[in-house]
Amino acid sequence: MSLVNELLYLLFPNRCALCGNKSTFFLCENCLSSLNVNFNRCIKCSSPIPSREGLCSICLKEKRYFLKGFSLFNYKEDKVAKIIELIKFYGKFGLIDFLNHFRKEIKNIDFWNDIDYLIPVPMHPHSLRKRGFNQAVLIAKKISEFTNKPICFDCITKTKLTKSQVGLSLQERKANLKEAFKVLSLKKDTKTVAIIDDVFTTGSTVNEIAKLLNKHSVQSYFFTLSSTPQITN
Ligand SMILES: [Zn+2]
Numbered sequence: 001m002s003l004v005n006e007l008l009y010l011l012f013p014n015r016c017a018l019c020g021n022k023s024t025f026f027l028c029e030n031c032l033s034s035l036n037v038n039f040n041r042c043i044k045c046s047s048p049i050p051s052r053e054g055l056c057s058i059c060l061k062e063k064r065y066f067l068k069g070f071s072l073f074n075y076k077e078d079k080v081a082k083i084i085e086l087i088k089f090y091g092k093f094g095l096i097d098f099l100n101h102f103r104k105e106i107k108n109i110d111f112w113n114d115i116d117y118l119i120p121v122p123m124h125p126h127s128l129r130k131r132g133f134n135q136a137v138l139i140a141k142k143i144s145e146f147t148n149k150p151i152c153f154d155c156i157t158k159t160k161l162t163k164s165q166v167g168l169s170l171q172e173r174k175a176n177l178k179e180a181f182k183v184l185s186l187k188k189d190t191k192t193v194a195i196i197d198d199v200f201t202t203g204s205t206v207n208e209i210a211k212l213l214n215k216h217s218v219q220s221y222f223f224t225l226s227s228t229p230q231i232t233n
């Protein structure tokens with residue numbers, strides 16, 4: 001959003017947060033319908049790949065502990081990255097309702113029937129206090145609304161205060177997240193869950209949680225709002 005649009009939005013909240021045009025919702029119809037959910041996805045982790053069908057470079061060489069995942073958007077789309085930024089760093093929670101526009105696409109994902117619980121990726125209590133909310137929880141609440149699947153808020157906790165993953169290599173990301181999470185209280189009947197997060201980059205976070213859950217005989221799928229084309233070093 002340009003500075004002018006940002007000011008317009010502050011002065012006239014009934015304008016689209018992305019383009020500044022008049023809108024009754026945070027995002028106008030034009031911006032909503034320009035968000036693309038059709039791109040070539042890795043058949044395992046849903047990352048954007050160049051070919052129509054296949055595995056991404058990371059799924060080809062790394063052990064994945066999750067069964068499969070789905071990302072709704074390609075993070076490389078400027079508007080998607082902007083929406084996530086507005087929610088995460090500008091506290092515009094209401095924007096998460098833009099997912100109502102994609103209810104059908106989300107409901108159509110093939111693994112919801114297998115799921116017992118949705119597990120939002122937890123934040124470390126220190127980071128949570130700083131931000132005041134967990135964006136993964138906001139997403140999980142929307143998914144729960146669409147699928148009627150319950151959320152497990154206290155299944156997993158983050159016990160290690162990790163540094164930001166931005167700019168780290170695949171190996172550094174893995175090391176950063178190693179043993180960062182602990183199982184707190186898994187419900188007895190839990191066999192399969194869906195891990196929920198905002199951005200999937202190399203998948204180190206989701207993979208680390210899936211690995212931990214595997215040790216407790218729980219299988220994982222995942223849903224993320226967006227996925228980036230992958231870094232492989
Ligand atoms: Zn707009």
Ligand SMILES: [Zn+2]
Pocket residue numbers: 042043044045046047055056057058059060
């Ligand atoms: Zn993949």
